[in-house]
Amino acid sequence: MVSNRYYPLMPNKPVAIETQLAELALHLGRTAYGDCFSGGLTPAQWMALRFFARANRFSRTVSAFAEFHGTTKGTASQTVKSLEEKSYLKRTRCAHDGRSSLFSLTDSAQSLLHLDPVEVIVKATNQLTRSQCEQTADGLRQILGELARQRGSQQVGVCSFCHHISPEQADGRFQCRLMDESLDPDEIEQLCMRFGARSDPGGCVPG
Ligand code: SF4
Numbered sequence: 546m547v548s549n550r551y552y553p554l555m556p557n558k559p560v561a562i563e564t565q566l567a568e569l570a571l572h573l574g575r576t577a578y579g580d581c582f583s584g585g586l587t588p589a590q591w592m593a594l595r596f597f598a599r600a601n602r603f604s605r606t607v608s609a610f611a612e613f614h615g616t617t618k619g620t621a622s623q624t625v626k627s628l629e630e631k632s633y634l635k636r637t638r639c640a641h642d643g644r645s646s647l648f649s650l651t652d653s654a655q656s657l658l659h660l661d662p663v664e665v666i667v668k669a670t671n672q673l674t675r676s677q678c679e680q681t682a683d684g685l686r687q688i689l690g691e692l693a694r695q696r697g698s699q700q701v702g703v704c705s706f707c708h709h710i711s712p713e714q715a716d717g718r719f720q721c722r723l724m725d726e727s728l729d730p731d732e733i734e735q736l737c738m739r740f741g742a743r744s745d746p747g748g749c750v751p752g
Contacts, residue, residue, distance in 0.1 A: 702740035
C-alpha cells in the first residue's frame with residue numbers, strides 16, 4: 546500500500562506507509578540515543594537503569610537485560626558492573642536459582658531516574674491523544690513481537706498482554722501459570738522475560 550502523503554525525510558517522492566513507519570522508528574531511536582549522554586551515564590547505562598526499574602522479580606538478571614538490550618551477556622555484564630560501581634545497582638541472590646543474581650535500583654538511582662533524558666520523548670507524546678498513544682503502542686508491540694519471532698529471540702512484555710496470566714482473584718491478586726506464582730496488582734505492568742504474547746492483540750488482563 547502506498548500513502549498519498551509525502552514523507553519529510555524523502556521529499557517529492559511518495560513512500561509506502563510501512564517504510565515511513567520503519568524510518569520514523571529508527572529516527573526516533575537515534576534521537577533518543579543522542580539525548581541519552583547525560584547525568585554522567587552512557588545510553589547503555591540509562592537503558593540498564595530503566596530495565597531494572599521496570600523488570601519484574603523473574604527478570605532482573607544480567608541475562609534478561611542482555612536479551613532486552615539485544616547485546617551479549619558479556620557486554621551487559623560490563624554495563625551492570627559499572628552501575629554497581631557507581632552505587633546505582635545492588636545485587637541480591639535469586640530465590641529461584643541460587644547461582645543467579647538479581648539487581649535492583651538503589652535510592653540514588655531512583656532519584657537519578659527523575660532526570661532520565663527519555664522524559665523529553667515522553668513529554669512529546671503529550672501531543673497525541675490517549676487513543677493515538679494506545680494505537681501506536683499496540684502497533685510497535687506487534688512489530689517487535691514479529692521481529693522477535695523471526696529472530697527466535699524472547700519477546701519482552703507485561704502480564705496484561707501475556708497468555709500465562711490467570712484472571713484476577715477475589716483478593717485482587719493474579720496468578721502466573723508459567724511460574725506458578727501469585728502476583729500483586731502492581732506487578733502486572735512490570736517487564737517480564739518469560740512473557741508469552743496473547744493471540745488477541747487487544748491484550749488486557751482477562752476478567
Ligand atoms: S504472566 Fe506472563 S508476563 Fe506475567 S510473570 Fe507470568 S510469564 Fe511473566
